[in-house]
Amino acid sequence: MESEPKNTAVEAAETTESPSAVKKSRLSPGQKNFLRGKLAVSNAATVLVLVIYALLLLSRFIDSAFLSRESEYLSIILLQLMIFPIPAYLYIRLKPRDYVKSLRLGGLRLSHLFLLLSASLVLICGCTLLGMLCGMMIAQPSFTLYDTFASVNDGSVGATLRLVLAYGLLPAFCEELVFRGILCAEHEKHGILYASVISALFFAFLHFDLTALPVYLFAGMLLSLVMYVTRSAAASMIVHLCYNLFGIFVQAGLSGYCKSTGSIGLLVILLIALLLLSAAFFCGEVARILRRRAKADLLDNPDDISTPGLNKLPARQWPRALLSAFASPAGVVAVALWMLGVVLNLVK
Numbered sequence: 509m510e511s512e513p514k515n516t517a518v519e520a521a522e523t524t525e526s527p528s529a530v531k532k533s534r535l536s537p538g539q540k541n542f543l544r545g546k547l548a549v550s551n552a553a554t555v556l557v558l559v560i561y562a563l564l565l566l567s568r569f570i571d572s573a574f575l576s577r578e579s580e581y582l583s584i585i586l587l588q589l590m591i592f593p594i595p596a597y598l599y600i601r602l603k604p605r606d607y608v609k610s611l612r613l614g615g616l617r618l619s620h621l622f623l624l625l626s627a628s629l630v631l632i633c634g635c636t637l638l639g640m641l642c643g644m645m646i647a648q649p650s651f652t653l654y655d656t657f658a659s660v661n662d663g664s665v666g667a668t669l670r671l672v673l674a675y676g677l678l679p680a681f682c683e684e685l686v687f688r689g690i691l692c693a694e695h696e697k698h699g700i701l702y703a704s705v706i707s708a709l710f711f712a713f714l715h716f717d718l719t720a721l722p723v724y725l726f727a728g729m730l731l732s733l734v735m736y737v738t739r740s741a742a743a744s745m746i747v748h749l750c751y752n753l754f755g756i757f758v759q760a761g762l763s764g765y766c767k768s769t770g771s772i773g774l775l776v777i778l779l780i781a782l783l784l785l786s787a788a789f790f791c792g793e794v795a796r797i798l799r800r801r802a803k804a805d806l807l808d809n810p811d812d813i814s815t816p817g818l819n820k821l822p823a824r825q826w827p828r829a830l831l832s833a834f835a836s837p838a839g840v841v842a843v844a845l846w847m848l849g850v851v852l853n854l855v856k
Contacts, residue, residue: 553694554838556599557710560686561845563591564714568852581670585678592682596690611689615740623793624743627734628750629786631727633779635751636762638723640776675756680748687711688731689741698829699820704732706833713842716849727751737794 567587600607687707696703708728712721735744766772821829834843 551836551838552599552602553691554833554836554842556595556686556690558838558842558845559595560591561714561842561849563595565716565845565849565852567591568849581674584674588674588678588682592686596682596686599690607693610693611685612693612735612739612741613685613689614742616738616742616746617740620738620740620743620797623734623738623790623797624746624750626786626790626793627730627747629782630790631730631747631751632754633783633786634726634730635723637776637779637783638726639720640766640772642719642723671756672753676749676752680745680752683711683714684731684735684741684745684748687714687728688735688744692732692735695833697820699817700732700736701819702821702826702829704729704736705830707732709833710842713846716846716853718850718853733794737797 600611687710691707691710692703695706708725711728711731712724715724717724731744731748734747735741737743762775765775833839
C-alpha cells in the first residue's frame with residue numbers, strides 16, 4: 509500500500525533524528541504516557557510534603573530547648589505554624605488565583621452534623637481498636653503529636669484551653685489543609701480513590717511511627733471520605749479535631765485501664781459494638797447526602813468544587829501511578845526522611 513507524500517521539512521527532520529529519539533519513538537503507548545507524566549502526580553505537592561517532613565524532623569532536635577521554658581504551649585504553636593501553614597501558604601501563593609477553590613475549605617452545612625458525629629465515632633473506635641492491636645495504648649500513655657510532643661494538663665481552665673488549641677485545634681487544621689486539601693486536590697485527576705490512598709500514605713508517614721502505620725492509614729482514608737462526601741475540608745477538620753480531643757482527654761484513662769487490668773475483653777466488645785453502630789449510621793448519612801445531591805442534579809451538573817469520579821485508573825495502571833507519586837527525587841527523599849524518623853523513634 510502506497511504511503512502519502514510527506515512534507516520535505518518533515519522528511520529532513522526525520523533523517524536527522526538522533527538514536528535516542530529513534531529509541532523513544534519505539535516505546536509502547538503505555539510507556540510513552542508514563543514517561544510523559546500522564547500518570548504522574550504534582551512534583552510540587554511532593555516537595556511541599558518533603559519540606560514538612562524535614563521541618564518536623566528538625567523540630568525533634570530543638571523541642572527540648574523550647575519545652576523547658578515556661579511558654580511551652582506557645583512554643584508548640586509556633587513550631588506548628590512554621591511546619592505546616594507557612595509552607596502551605598507559600599505553595600498556594602505559587603498557584604493560580606482560583607486554586608483555593610479546589611481546596612474545598614468551605615461548603616460545610618448544618619445537614620452534615622450527623623455525618624460528622626458518626627464519622628468521629630468511627631474514627632475514634634476504629635483507631636482505638638487498631639491501636640490496641642498495634643500496642644499503642646500501652647506504648648503511648650498520653651496523647652502525643654508526631655511522637656514528640658506529649659500533652660500535659662494541670663487541670664486549670666487556662667491550661668486546658670491552651671492544650672486544646674496546641675494539641676487539638678491547630679493540628680487538625682494544619683494537617684487537613686495539607687493532606688486533605690492540597691494533596692487530594694493535586695492527585696484527584698485519577699479519581700477519589702487514588703487521591704485518598706496517596707493522601708493517606710503521606711499522612712501516615714508524617715507521624716514517623718511504623719507500629720502505628722495502620723492506624724494513620726485508616727484515619728487518612730476515613731478523613732478523605734468525609735471530605736469528598738461533604739465537599740468540604742472543614743468537615744474533615746472537625747472530625748480530626750474530635751479525635752484529637754478524645755486523645756487529649758480520654759486516651760490516658762484508657763491506657764491506664766489497659767495497663768492495670770489483664771482483661772480488656774469487655775472494652776473491646778464495647779468498642780466493636782460502637783464501631784459497627786456508628787459505621788452503619790455513617791453509611792446511612794453518606795447515602796442520604798448522595799441521594800440528595802443526585803436529586804439536585806449536582807452529579808450531572810457539578811459546581812466549582814465538584815466531586816471527581818471514584819476511580820479513573822484501570823487496575824493495571826495502579827502500580828505505575830502509585831510509583832509515580834514516590835519515584836520523583838522529592839518523593840524518594842521524603843520516604844528516606846520517614847525511614848530516618850522511624851529509626852530515631854526506635855533508638856530513642
